Amino acid sequence: MPDKAIHPLAGKKARVEDLFSKEQIAEWYNHPQGDLEPIKNGTSGHRGHTGKGFSEAHVAAITQALVDIRKEKGTFGPYLPDTLRDQPLGPVVMGKDVRFASDLAEVTAAEVFAGNGMSVLLHKGGRSTPTPVVSHTILSHVAKGEKTEGVIITASHNPPEDAGYKSNGLDGGPNTCTKLIDDQGNYYLGHPDEVHRMAYQQAMDNALVQEIDLLTPYVKDLANVVDLDIIKRERFAVTPLGGSAHGYYEAVNAMHGTRIEVVLSEQDPTCSNRSYDWDGKLRGDPSSQYVMMAVKGIREKLGVPFVGANDNDADRFGGEDSSGILNPNHVLCVLFDYLASQRGFKANMGVGRTIGTTHMIEAIAKSYGRPSYEVNVGFKHYVAGLMAAKYVLAGEESAGLSFPRRDGSLWVTEKDGIAAVLLMMEAMARTGKDIGTLYAELVKKYGPYQYERKDMPAEPEKKNLLITLAADPGHVKALLSGKKIAGRSIERLVIGDGIKVVLDGGVWILKRTSGTENIIKDYREERGESLETARKASAEIGALLGLN
Numbered sequence: 094m095p096d097k098a099i100h101p102l103a104g105k106k107a108r109v110e111d112l113f114s115k116e117q118i119a120e121w122y123n124h125p126q127g128d129l130e131p132i133k134n135g136t137s138g139h140r141g142h143t144g145k146g147f148s149e150a151h152v153a154a155i156t157q158a159l160v161d162i163r164k165e166k167g168t169f170g171p172y173l174p175d176t177l178r179d180q181p182l183g184p185v186v187m188g189k190d191v192r193f194a195s196d197l198a199e200v201t202a203a204e205v206f207a208g209n210g211m212s213v214l215l216h217k218g219g220r221s222t223p224t225p226v227v228s229h230t231i232l233s234h235v236a237k238g239e240k241t242e243g244v245i246i247t248a249s250h251n252p253p254e255d256a257g258y259k260s261n262g263l264d265g266g267p268n269t270c271t272k273l274i275d276d277q278g279n280y281y282l283g284h285p286d287e288v289h290r291m292a293y294q295q296a297m298d299n300a301l302v303q304e305i306d307l308l309t310p311y312v313k314d315l316a317n318v319v320d321l322d323i324i325k326r327e328r329f330a331v332t333p334l335g336g337s338a339h340g341y342y343e344a345v346n347a348m349h350g351t352r353i354e355v356v357l358s359e360q361d362p363t364c365s366n367r368s369y370d371w372d373g374k375l376r377g378d379p380s381s382q383y384v385m386m387a388v389k390g391i392r393e394k395l396g397v398p399f400v401g402a403n404d405n406d407a408d409r410f411g412g413e414d415s416s417g418i419l420n421p422n423h424v425l426c427v428l429f430d431y432l433a434s435q436r437g438f439k440a441n442m443g444v445g446r447t448i449g450t451t452h453m454i455e456a457i458a459k460s461y462g463r464p465s466y467e468v469n470v471g472f473k474h475y476v477a478g479l480m481a482a483k484y485v486l487a488g489e490e491s492a493g494l495s496f497p498r499r500d501g502s503l504w505v506t507e508k509d510g511i512a513a514v515l516l517m518m519e520a521m522a523r524t525g526k527d528i529g530t531l532y533a534e535l536v537k538k539y540g541p542y543q544y545e546r547k548d549m550p551a552e553p554e555k556k557n558l559l560i561t562l563a564a565d566p567g568h569v570k571a572l573l574s575g576k577k578i579a580g581r582s583i584e585r586l587v588i589g590d591g592i593k594v595v596l597d598g599g600v601w602i603l604k605r606t607s608g609t610e611n612i613i614k615d616y617r618e619e620r621g622e623s624l625e626t627a628r629k630a631s632a633e634i635g636a637l638l639g640l641n
Contacts, residue, residue: 100373118193132278134271135608136471138259156205158277170262186243188222194256207296208289217304221337223407225509247406266476266506335361338407379411401514410513416529445487469590579630
């Protein structure tokens with residue numbers, strides 16, 4: 094019986110009638126109709142539909158809020174080392190994805206920063222700059238004693254009509270101090286006349302907006318993160334899926350002599366070369382089998398063992414090998430095992446996994462005598478640990494990861510989809526096996542783990558109910574207290590960013606909401622050959638919580 098949640102367009106190429114023009118996006122951005130939605134930062138900044146939750150007014154208000162906080166506290170992020178406390182404020186590095194709204198928002202944000210006397214660094218020529226490159230640039234400047242922070246104009250893998258704005262503090266990572274941004278930003282949303290601006294050309298003339306090369310230092314430094322000499326042995330392929338990684342793999346080839354074929358290489362702000370995701374939306378999620386239909390047959394046509402992929406701001410990874418579209422959980426297991434066995438990192442360095450990530454990683458960590466750390470969803474929870482060299486690899490099931498340089502020192506404090514794809518290539522070139530084969534070997538060693546995540550459309554009241562429950566651990570515990578779930582006892586509850594129920598015998602369930610869409614994400618895992626118990630448990634938990 095077909096899955097009713099799967100849209101009939103899923104996996105099919107984008108239709109012209111579903112694409113939004115530059116003029117349409119500009120009209121929404123500059124002249125929104127109706128009441129504007131408030132500014133609300135989620136796990137990764139503020140996002141919204143252009144013209145409703147994202148407009149020139151939103152961008153100007155958020156930027157002015159960042160300026161105020163930065164002037165008052167010395168940073169708009171959570172981290173201010175003593176060595177920088179008395180230093181003058183340095184520039185703000187600005188990245189963006191390829192959306193039409195991102196181009197417009199870059200100008201707005203730059204004008205507000207400049208209007209407040211703060212300089213902005215952009216990549217020359219107006220090209221997009223990926224999220225990990227902004228993190229790399231911040232850390233490079235901070236290492237030289239400069240008080241540099243960053244912002245990225247992106248809605249990540251969301252559809253092209255959405256847009257977003259996130260900030261990264263002096264630690265280079267996602268900003269955790271966002272409530273004040275919301276409060277201040279919403280004030281300015283209601284008082285736009287109090288926002289200070291300087292015309293873009295005037296800001297350029299006054300050197301408050303500077304265009305520099307952000308690409309080359311990052312690409313050059315990649316040799317200290319992955320073994321590019323090993324990668325040279327094989328031909329691979331990759332696609333930026335029309336996003337901000339366009340041009341980066343070509344630069345890797347030119348600088349390091351690798352042989353990476355780049356397909357769908359041009360920036361694609363309309364998503365005309367995309368295929369629809371499971372719900373009929375033109376997302377840029379490279380871990381989705383439906384999104385990856387855009388490159389179906391490319392691997393065989395090129396005669397390469399692997400084609401990698403990135404999302405709009407290149408902080409997510411994906412790919413296809415002989416086993417098919419790669420599951421992010423499988424990739425995390427393979428790359429952690431590879432790094433643990435090949436890099437010689439300190440023995441006390443462990444693995445970080447978010448609450449929705451496979452527990453197989455725990456078994457792998459135990460075999461190497463390394464600790465495993467479970468954190469809430471959102472890469473911001475990894476930043477301090479990455480800076481303290483706590484992780485061999487820090488990852489999340491939604492296809493994000495970061496890892497150290499080859500010598501064990503800090504690389505970036507953001508998800509880095511480009512480095513992740515290159516590390517997959519390194520592992521394949523060194524072992525002579527593709528990711529699917531390497532994962533199958535782990536299954537034989539640690540036993541099978543069945544895993545699935547279902548993203549289900551949810552009425553706002555059901556989504557809000559789950560949010561309310563996750564904010565009230567006592568009530569959830571009362572609802573589940575003493576209950577047998579699918580005939581099993583509850584071993585552990587994790588309540589906060591959703592509700593996770595860990596049962597005896599290697600079964601766990603997680604229910605959490607999307608921060609930007611009316612979706613409930615349902616995660617299930619069961620050790621063994623079947624997901625029958627986990628699926629039954631998910632239905633029973635949904636009923637007990639009133640979510641079904």
